[in-house]
Amino acid sequence: MFDFIEEDLKANKRGLISPRQKEWLGMTARGVRSFSWTNAFIAVGFMFLGLYIVLALYLQNERSRAALFSNPMNLIVFPGTILAVTAILTFSIIFARRQAHKLENPVLSSVSGTIRFDQDSSGESGITSYYVFVGKKRFTFGDEMNGVFKEGEKYNVYYCKSGVYEFVLSLEQVSNQSFQH
DSSP states (O other), X not given: OOOOOHHHHHHHHTTOOOHHHHHHHHHHHHHHHHHHHHHHHHHHHHHHHXXXXXXXXXXXXXXXXXXXXHOHHHHHHHHXXXXXXXXXXXXXXXXXXXXXXXXXXXXXXXXXXEEEEEEEEOTTTOOEEEEEEETTEEEEESSOOTTTSOTTXXXXXXXXXXXXXXXXXXXXXXXXXXXXX
């Protein structure tokens, strides 16, 4: 599950993020930026499609054209909608860029403690979240982690939290000081 090598763990133990980990975080940041721009283009496309359909329906015959131009508020709604959607998309792109910047400039953290598992299921969505507690620090995963961690054993976990993202960069079991993938 975790893709780290012994050099990554050694760098993390020295308080550094390895070049390989920096490269991976940089690729993730580029993905965040790309995803936000793709979503913006799709949203703009749907916005113009919706406006085109509404205008086509209004301009279909003389009575509907008269209804469109009879109320000045109708003429304000279309540009207002465009401005509102543009503002929302601009803020979402700025937010994504800030998150990506934090991923490119991560701060390495570490925690040591005994492992404890927990899970939570949402009855409405059917999604189960799996939690690994390292001491008092909680990490959330989409899969069970009992194949990676041994409950009741002590581990050192090196991670970075960059905005809304939190990534485990490397880990080691302290009990027998063996390198774990």
